[in-house]
Amino acid sequence: MTSTYLPDKRAGRDAGPPAPAARRDRARARRRTLNWLTATGFQLPALVLFMGLVLLPMLFALYAAFFRWGGFGMPSDYVGGENFTRLFQDDVFLGDLWRCLVLVVLSLALQLPFALAMAVLLNQRMRGRAVYRMLFFAPYVLSEAITGVLFGMIFAPDDGFADQVLGGIGLDGLGGEWFADPSTVMATLFLVMTWKYFGFHMMLYLAGLQAVPRELTEAALIDGAGPWQRFRNVTLPLLAPTLRISVFLSVIGAIQLFDLVWVTTAGGPDHHSETMAVTMFQYGFKRYQVGYASAISVVMFAISLVFALAYQRFVLRRDLEGATTTMRGDGK
């Protein structure tokens, strides 16, 4: 078809006065501009929304963090880095950092291994497994606020339902003040977080486990590997990308924890369950020290960013190649 068409085209080109190469280049450039305009045109709404409501506010917080400012009018009382130096001498904020670390360590040491164990259990063919899966995941779809109110009542100090149940099975000693006692409030919070979130991590692991080829575990079985060896040397390495993502989500979740704490304890008793977001909320919305609260936002952002970049650089690099960063030529 093209070959029969060629002579006509050539004839036409010979007849036309403007230099053919230049015209072709101009047409190509115009096509490229048009293509670029179309492509970015499709991006425009997302870009406007994202810039305006995600990036712009963050930049403004970065600016406001250098002022003493009650939140009305424009910030004018420039104080340099004072908010930041104050922040790192603020026992409550330092406590927030410590409590965040505690929650992360507890999650990695207890919640995620538990989720993994449940995933391995439910990955086997057994009766009722769909029901268990659905039940374990169900709390994830509940609002943190509603979950918090529910457990605030279940863990009511001294005569709440949790105490009644523990008393009923002869474990009175374990009960007590729960959220109201400074020494148990974080453990109680962690229990509720585990109730709500382990099912989510379990679902991630189940999806990962289903992607482990049967042939590999079968081959290991034939080679004489026991169940633990099969898990340790075949399943676990193949599950590593999923595990890394789940750890990442868990840490980001701990950094921004707010709803659950706010409705159960509001940070109390005496700041013993306060998180960075709660402290920020207290200063920004209750005490009108908006400059100081902005500094907290900025530090939270810096922590998330440094963590995310470091994690991506050192831990996730292999998993994310081609997934989020590039799509050069691999056609995927």
Add this chain to the structure above:
Amino acid sequence: MTASQKTRRGRTLPLHLVLVVVGAVMAVPLLYAALSGFKSTDELSRNPVGLPESWVTSNYTQILGSGDFWRLIGNSTLIAVGTTVLIVAVSALSAFSFARFAFRGREALFTLFTMGLMFPFAVAALPLFLLLRSLDLLDNPLGVILPQAAFGLPMTIIILRGFFRQIPGELEEAATLDGCSPFGFFWRVLLPMARPALGTVSVLAVVTSWNNFFLPLLVFTDAQWWTLPIGVQQFQGQYSAEYAKVFAYLVLAMVPALAFYSVAERQLVGGLTAGATKG
């Protein structure tokens, strides 16, 4: 029953036991709340664990009969639907452009969006509030819908881009030869084919919006606009001594989310695992 079946059952028995115990821990708080809603507060303090002596339905019926509860449901629905429509429309356009065009700045722009995944919402809450106040969007549903959409973009774009890229390029060539414009291809070919993916991201957006607490807490001071999570917290504050009422309220507030989950389980779980592994 054969011998091998017997040993198999013997081996899985402890595993079943573990599952039953964990299942009980998961289910009991919910069942306890539901049962407690059928008691009077008096009975609840006398008999916290057992079945109700007489089933009191008034806790539930009073809530269902009051306009307040339904207004919360209405507000939550309005905001969830608004957020979802906006998020899906905007993300689909963007994901289409990422998936089907090669243009200068594409990688940089995509990296910018993926960075959005690292912004916990709590980080931006305060500056966002200040911005919304200066735009006069407080006590306005748009004040919740727009930011929720903005923060949901990264995940939605990533999921949709992955899906759009799987649709063969020949299809687009064929459509173009038939005189389809890029938008025509997007609207008439790509979107109908992407229905499962659109369903997934919509379900994710609905659940996230429905459960959001922080943003409505900041934006709505006027009770007229409160959403369900705010309403639950306020109700507890108001009736803190009447446990049975609060339990009934909690249970009714959980029903829509659990019902939605039971209908859309596959999309929800699929979307979350896809989002996590691709993001």
